Amino acid sequence: MIIGVPKEIKTNESRIAVTPAGVLEFVKHGHKVYTQKGGGLGSGYTDQMYAQAGAVVLDTIQDVYHEAEMIVKVKEPIEAEYDLIQEHHLLFTYFHFASHRPLTEAMIASKATCLAYETVMTPDHKLPLLIPMSEVAGRMAVQQGAKYLEHPQKGKGVLLGGVPGVSPGQVMILGGGIVGVQAAKMAAGLGAHVTIYDINLDRLRYLEDVMPANVTTRFSNEYNIREAITKADLIVGAVLIPGAKAPNLITREMLSHMEPGTVVVDVAVDQGGCIETCKPTTHEDPVFIVDDVVHYCVANMPGAVPRTSTIALTNATLPYAIELANHGWKTAIQRRTELRPGLNIVAGEIVYQNVADAFDMPYSNLSTLL
Numbered sequence: 001m002i003i004g005v006p007k008e009i010k011t012n013e014s015r016i017a018v019t020p021a022g023v024l025e026f027v028k029h030g031h032k033v034y035t036q037k038g039g040g041l042g043s044g045y046t047d048q049m050y051a052q053a054g055a056v057v058l059d060t061i062q063d064v065y066h067e068a069e070m071i072v073k074v075k076e077p078i079e080a081e082y083d084l085i086q087e088h089h090l091l092f093t094y095f096h097f098a099s100h101r102p103l104t105e106a107m108i109a110s111k112a113t114c115l116a117y118e119t120v121m122t123p124d125h126k127l128p129l130l131i132p133m134s135e136v137a138g139r140m141a142v143q144q145g146a147k148y149l150e151h152p153q154k155g156k157g158v159l160l161g162g163v164p165g166v167s168p169g170q171v172m173i174l175g176g177g178i179v180g181v182q183a184a185k186m187a188a189g190l191g192a193h194v195t196i197y198d199i200n201l202d203r204l205r206y207l208e209d210v211m212p213a214n215v216t217t218r219f220s221n222e223y224n225i226r227e228a229i230t231k232a233d234l235i236v237g238a239v240l241i242p243g244a245k246a247p248n249l250i251t252r253e254m255l256s257h258m259e260p261g262t263v264v265v266d267v268a269v270d271q272g273g274c275i276e277t278c279k280p281t282t283h284e285d286p287v288f289i290v291d292d293v294v295h296y297c298v299a300n301m302p303g304a305v306p307r308t309s310t311i312a313l314t315n316a317t318l319p320y321a322i323e324l325a326n327h328g329w330k331t332a333i334q335r336r337t338e339l340r341p342g343l344n345i346v347a348g349e350i351v352y353q354n355v356a357d358a359f360d361m362p363y364s365n366l367s368t369l370l
Contacts, residue, residue, distance in 0.1 A: 001325040002032045004068025006061045007039035010075045012283035014042025014306035017072040017093065018321075019314045020053040027054035031325050036064050043310040065089070072321055074313065075300060076103055087111040087347075090329055092321060094118055094133075097344055098245045098358035099272040104345070111348040113329055117317065119243040119352060120342035127242060128338065129320070131178050132312035134267075136302040138182025138238065141265040142171070144301070145234040146190065148263045148287060148294050155294055156261035158233045161191030168192045172228050174220065174249050174274055175238035176203045179267050183236045188212045195228065225249060229258050237266035237274040243344070244354035245272035252276050252290075260292035270299040330370065340366070 003026055005018045016039050018026075023033045033055040037047055047057045058064050065071065065084035073093035077085060079102070085091065087110065095116040097104045107114050117129035127134075142160075149169065151157035162168035171187040173180045176198035187194045188211065196211075197220035198204055204217040211217075218224055229235065229250065239246050246268040255277060266278040273279070277290045280299040287296050302309035320339060323332045333340040344352040349364035356363035 001328075002034065002067060002069045003321075003325060004064040004071045005033065005035045005039060005055075006064045006071065006073065006081075007036040008074050009061065009080060010078055010300065010303075013075055013300055013303045015074045015303055015310045015313065016040045016043050016045065016306075017074045017310075017313070017317070019043075019310060020045055020049045020055075022314045022318045022321075023050055023053040023055045025318060025322060026325060029322055029326055032056070034058050034064050034067050036061055040310075043306040045310075070321075070325060072317070074310075075303075076100070077106075079106075082106040082110070085110040085112050089113070090115065090324065092117070092317070092324060094270075095344060096270045097352075097355045098243060099270060101359050104350070104355060104359060104361070107345045108348050108350070112345070113343070113347070114345040115324070115329065115339065115342045116243070116344045116352075117342070119344060120320065120338050121242065122338045127178075129313075129316050129342075130240075130242075132316045133302045133309065134178040134240075135182050136305065136309050136312060137267045138179035138236075139186045140301045140304065141179070141183045141236045141238070141267050141296075142186035142190070142234070144286070144296050144298075145171075145236065145263050145265045148296055149233060149261070151261075153287075153294070154261065154289060155263050156233055156259065158261075160187060160234065168214075169233040170231050171195070172232040172235045173197065173238055174225070174236065175240065175268075176200065176207050176217070177238060177240055179238035179240070180236070181207070183238060183267075184211060184215050187234070188215050192234075197225065197228075220249070222249075226254060226257065229254055229262075232258070232262060235262065235264045235275075237264065237268050237278070239268050239274040240271065241354070242341075243352050245358050246274040248274060248276040250275040250277075255291040255293050258291075258293050261294065262292075263294045263296065265296045267301065269297045273297065 149155035
């Protein structure tokens with residue numbers, strides 16, 4: 001198969017979908033790989049490194065799309081790429097369709113096959129291609145939140161770990177999944193008092209057992225959230241419903257009950273956000289203030305640490321990408337059943353229920369299309 005690895009063109013996105021090591025693995029399996037000139041520089045990989053691994057380096061993104069059968073990316077295609085996507089393409093990337101109707105409509109119109117990293121799911125309901133970036137984003141959420149709590153950044157002026165004689169900061173984490181756990185580890189390591197909120201009691205019992213002493217758990221409901229936000233210094237939104245829009249757990253009205261300078265970091269923003277006032281921002285302009293509450297809502301947080309993120313992502317995606325290249329997607333989803341729920345759009349039809357529900361669009365059963 002011919003693999004295309006274009007340069008990411010989303011604002012301040014410096015990751016690349018495949019490392020030179022990944023290119024070498026494709027080549028060893030008999031595939032041809034085209035990369036775009038300069039695509040890996042943000043992650044520390046030169047064109048020469050890709051060429052030495054066996055890739056053909058092309059000048060433009062148009063060239064890469066024209067040559068490739070399977071496009072492997074990091075982030076969803078943006079408007080400038082829509083016309084480059086053709087019916088014969090298999091796109092393997094993060095899509096987050098449920099939060100972006102124009103993207104969904106464009107991919108339907110293209111009739112390409114869209115296989116989303118974020119909905120690839122193992123039989124035990126793990127999301128192996130979302131986990132590595134969730135780990136990065138969870139840790140970064142506290143790193144960024146701590147920075148924006150500083151007074152020059154319009155925060156409360158609270159040091160999360162406190163000092164002797166001064167209480168540590170209060171960190172509230174909505175969701176006890178991968179993002180929430182990684183955020184809790186970081187915040188706890190800084191010395192903050194951390195509370196994780198979730199609706200899964202079994203998960204809360206597990207977290208209560210394994211987390212450090214300065215991390216506590218609490219059942220997530222509106223009453224408990226309303227009570228906690230009045231004392232929180234940093235709130236991390238870490239709620240995920242695979243392939244669906246995140247629920248709003250904190251409303252606009254609730255902001256009036258928070259102390260001025262409270263910081264919210266909504267990691268779920270690329271799925272619509274779990275804080276009503278959040279809207280996607282960029283690394284270039286990452287924050288905005290509503291009712292004296294600082295909002296950090298960068299939709300591609302791991303893009304700020306592209307070297308770490310690129311390696312972590314390739315480690316997870318490469319075995320699946322090679323499976324798709326070796327056998328084609330129709331056979332690959334039978335051999336690796338976790339790939340099947342990754343299919344979101346096929347031949348102009350939505351085949352993932354949560355995406356269809358998000359926009360009240362028709363849903364087609366994949367088995368019927370096959």
